[in-house]
Amino acid sequence: MKKIGLIGFGCVGQGLYLLLNSTGYEKAQIKSIAVKSKDKPRIAPNEILRYSADELIDDPEIDIIIEAIDDADAAFDIARKTIVAGKDFITANKKMVATHLEELTALAQLNNVVFRYESAVCGAIPIVQTIDNYFAYEPILSLRGIFNGTSNYILSKIFNEKLEYRVALKQAQDLGFAETDPTADVGGYDPKYKLIILALHAFGVYLANEDVLNFGIDSLNKEDIDFARERNLKIKLVPSIYQIDGKVFGYVLPEFVSEKDNLYQVENEFNGVNIEAGFAGAQFLYGRGAGSFPTASAVASDLDHVVNKRGYFYQKKIKPSTVADDANILIEVYTRFTNEAIQKVLAFENVTEGLFTEDFRQLTGYISLKQLKNVAHILKREKVSIIATGRRKLIGQKTTEKILEQEKRRA
Ligand SMILES: NC(=O)c1ccc[n+]([C@@H]2O[C@H](COP(=O)([O-])OP(=O)(O)OC[C@H]3O[C@@H](n4cnc5c(N)ncnc54)[C@H](OP(=O)(O)O)[C@@H]3O)[C@@H](O)[C@H]2O)c1
Known part of the structure; x- marks a missing residue:
């Protein structure tokens, strides 16, 4: 023994x-x-x-x-x-x-x-070994999910019980879901670590922490929630990583999700992962992302693999995808800010929807990932609301039919 x-x-x-x-x-x-x-x-x-x-x-x-x-x-x-x-x-x-x-x-x-390290990503959901082992020879087109129970719990309370952010955060802290310093969870760092781990197994790439953009839910305000509600959408904190024509890019952003998206139903401290694979098509894994026994269950699964000397395959490392140039990735985001100078900082490639009032500006449009990364520190400091719509483009690449189909399904 x-x-x-x-x-x-x-x-x-x-x-x-x-x-x-x-x-x-x-x-x-x-x-x-x-x-x-x-x-x-x-x-x-x-x-x-x-x-x-x-x-x-x-x-x-x-x-x-x-x-x-x-x-x-x-x-x-x-x-x-x-x-x-x-x-x-x-x-x-x-x-x-x-x-x-x-x-x-x-x-x-x-x-x-x-x-x-199965338990490090989404607790009891067997996502690392599924991607590493079951999908070892299958091209992954995208992974999107809810990887952080604390921020999801707060968003659920805001959307379903109309609690204010601060009240929902305090409740999460009292229940032991959120740390006294909740930055890693509500700032989108914790889901970013999980995304980085999955990127290796799904695409064979090592991403550095500083190379992956993360916004959290700490800048969202009542008007953003109302904007989503009026359109029958919810806001979820969504780490996502895509592969288009062999090029990979990922980020963590609050995102509007519609009823058609599996993530819409993921509430409270639960996690969920949407997998889009080249041949298998779409799959959805759902379960407990944290907690004593769910996390221990993932550790116990690792233990049995270790006892039998079974390590991860890392099959995708043999022929890794290329990391896309950030300047070529355009992400459509909703933004809301009071300081009009922020519009210049955002440097939209094109604006698809806008509302200008004396008190605030609410603009939706495409911004390059490179630009968002460059100005992220200003946007966070100025508490600008940033919410992805779920639409994105990779310029200079022949956009694959599969991604278009995927977008149509989600629309
Ligand atoms: N909690 C979850 O649901 C969950 C889910 C997934 C992953 N994780 C990860 O699992 C890890 C543990 O989380 P947790 O929630 O179990 O933490 P925790 O309840 O705070 O317990 C931490 C334990 O580590 C011990 N410890 C700290 N530094 C040590 C050191 N240098 N040498 C020996 N022991 C040390 C502490 O000792 P004392 O008892 O003496 O203080 C305590 O027993 C973290 O990395 C966390 O991110 C947790």
């Missing part, structure tokens, strides 16, 4: 401990658990508790390290040491994985260890 060193015993770590006890998993067993604080009451016996992650990594009897701590820098240190020590490694930390994906996958290959 393999021996596990579990590092971190909070929401995820305890969920895994209880899950393994309850299922009576026979191929591996937790030998030691490392935590930080000596004062907290624990549900595991004292004799297996340790207060140093290194002690577990250095223990020659431990074969597998499972890391579920809340500190991305310390987690990276644990990841490197574990892999270099030749031990298989499972993590739940999306920020750490997304930030160091290229280094860690190379290191794992070099040291011939299995490195898995």
Whole structure:
């Protein structure tokens, strides 16, 4: 029987401990658990508790390290040491994985260890292994989804119960969905990390954090919500990544979604992923994106793969897609702002709808991804509302029939 060193015993770590006890998993067993604080009451016996992650990594009897701590820098240190020590490694930390994906996958290959991170993307939804394994030989045309339960919970409360943003955020914090500092969730960073991880499995590309545009839901105001409601739309925080003619581009933006879109029905802390594949067509995965047992369930799935020495395929890395030039990607966005100087900053390629009043401007039109990235810091500072309509173009490329069909279906 393999021996596990579990590092971190909070929401995820305890969920895994209880899950393994309850299922009576026979191929591996937790030998030691490392935590930080000596004062907290624990549900595991004292004799297996340790207060140093290194002690577990250095223990020659431990074969597998499972890391579920809340500190991305310390987690990276644990990841490197574990892999270099030749031990298989499972993590739940999306920020750490997304930030160091290229280094860690190379290191794992070099040291011939299995490195898995299913729970880091959409909790219990088996999206990493589905894209990596089931779709290994299938061209992926797009992935779009709701990858962050906290922001989705807030948006659900705003749309379904007419709560104000601040009230909905406070409720999410009181229920333990949102952190005291909610920036990673409501600012669109957390879904961006997940998008970066999926980009490797779906398209074979390593994207850097700073190369992927992310806007959150923190700048949306009542007028934007009313605009959506009047058109029978909802606003969702949607990470999306597209492949057109071998060129890949992705971003995280609030997006208007209509009833015809599967994402319209994804409410509260749930997650959902729309997959558009070249031959299989459209598929939709839906489930719990976080929480103690759902996340532990994804870790347990990784554990069984690791015990059987099954790593990810990374098939798409053999012939990776090219990352598209941002200047050639035009995204249609709705914008709303009070300072008229913002219109120049936005530099629309063309405006498709506009409302000018003495108090504000509300303009919808196509902007290049490059321009949006260049001025994102100004738009965030000025609290400009930015919401994607779901339409986009890749100029200079023969637009594929499939993408046109996809757009028609969603219209
Ligand atoms: N919660 C979810 O639903 C969820 C879903 C998907 C992914 N994740 C990811 O899973 C990871 C863990 O999340 P969580 O919610 O379980 O966190 P959590 O409840 O805050 O628990 C964190 C645990 O890590 C321990 N810890 C922190 N630094 C440590 C260190 N340097 N060495 C040893 N132990 C250390 C803490 O020790 P003490 O107990 O002594 O404080 C605590 O037991 C995060 O990366 C998170 O993003 C969580």
